[in-house]
Amino acid sequence: MRVVSLVPSGTLLLRALGLEPVGVSHSCPNPQGVPVVTEGLIPKGLPQEEIDRRVREAHGRGEPLYKIRGEVLAALEADLLVSQGVCQVCAVTPQQAALATAFFPRPPRVLELRGTQLEGLFLDIWALAQALDVEERGRHLAQEIREGLSRLPPPPPRRPSVAFLEWLDPPYLGGHWVPELVALAGGRYLGPKPGTPSLRVDPMDLPEAEVVFMAFCGYSLEEALAAVADHRARGGYLDRYLRGRQAYLLDAGPFQALTHRVAEGVWTLAHLLRGKGVSPHLARPL
Known part of the structure; x- marks a missing residue:
């Protein structure tokens, strides 16, 4: 085909x-x-x-x-x-x-x-597998993803509050599958409900989160670092917002598209929420 x-x-x-x-x-x-x-x-x-x-x-x-x-x-x-x-x-x-x-x-x-x-995601995988006549591969891929998510550590006794920005200027809080990824990783998401679109907010109305993740749609990690540097050079809102908060800039790949890579994304968030290090190719502290 x-x-x-x-x-x-x-x-x-x-x-x-x-x-x-x-x-x-x-x-x-x-x-x-x-x-x-x-x-x-x-x-x-x-x-x-x-x-x-x-x-x-x-x-x-x-x-x-x-x-x-x-x-x-x-x-x-x-x-x-x-x-x-x-x-x-x-x-x-x-x-x-x-x-x-x-x-x-x-x-x-x-x-x-x-x-x-x-x-x-599993419905999309099955639809593709049927269209390609590779149902067995589709079942195997879905099982791999579910097994990867099933091995996540239990949530911490107190879930830290989380904001997830998928755009910086103006700020957008991630929607769709992002709230589920944060919850699976052990966070309490302060943003749109699961399945609802991303939400544009005024910088003054950004949530009072303990941890801030940022993964800009369509940007590599290096491009995102450049965008943050430019924003800071222009005196943008970010430094004021991040003061006193843990903040990480993420590789957008596991988050911006609903693919098998979401398991990698959840594990990245889970490690960061527990104070564990991850590869600098996946996340950078801000």
């Missing part, structure tokens, strides 16, 4: 199930150098507040944030497109994908990843 992934979570899950896509989005990890079938319409390297402004303006005008390279996609003759219906900011939507392929001689099927909570 020839599969094109339009979203990083789809690419990661496909590979975990043993299939390499023949095409990927511009934001997907692409070590094989397969054709790239999308492009972002917001330039890279902009400050976070400028990215946020452009995203909101595009939504207000009803404009997409991404473009599908129709000719590249058509040449791949895909049987299946993997998209997502969770966040319009994160990747091409299923509606865009269906519209872009409607006039292909043989339009591919569009499979939509829909998980917004941990249990939705």
Whole structure:
């Protein structure tokens, strides 16, 4: 089966199930150098507040944030497109994908990843495994994830309060599956309820948490460190907010997408909440 992934979570899950896509989005990890079938319409390297402004303006005008390279996609003759219906900011939507392929001689099927909570991850894995005819691999992957989560240490006698920022300027508190990850790790989350979207807040209204985690959507850890340094150089709110709190900047990979990597993310949070060290590739204290 020839599969094109339009979203990083789809690419990661496909590979975990043993299939390499023949095409990927511009934001997907692409070590094989397969054709790239999308492009972002917001330039890279902009400050976070400028990215946020452009995203909101595009939504207000009803404009997409991404473009599908129709000719590249058509040449791949895909049987299946993997998209997502969770966040319009994160990747091409299923509606865009269906519209872009409607006039292909043989339009591919569009499979939509829909998980917004941990249990939705297992539904997404099963949907992919069935579409690829690799049900046994799907069951094995789901079992591995559940076993990894089952080995977590018991919660501490008193759960520390936690804030989790997935964007800095302006601040957004992580939603969807993030509250569950924090709870599994042993924290008491001061943010949106499980399954609900991330929440934009005024810096003055950030929660009075004992521990602050930050993992910026779409940023590597090094890019996030640069964004924090720039924010501090401009006299932003962060240093005032973090005063007297434990704070960690995280690799966003295990948190920004609902994939098998969430188990790694929970273990990272669990270690940090218990005062244990983790690899500097996963987290840096602030």
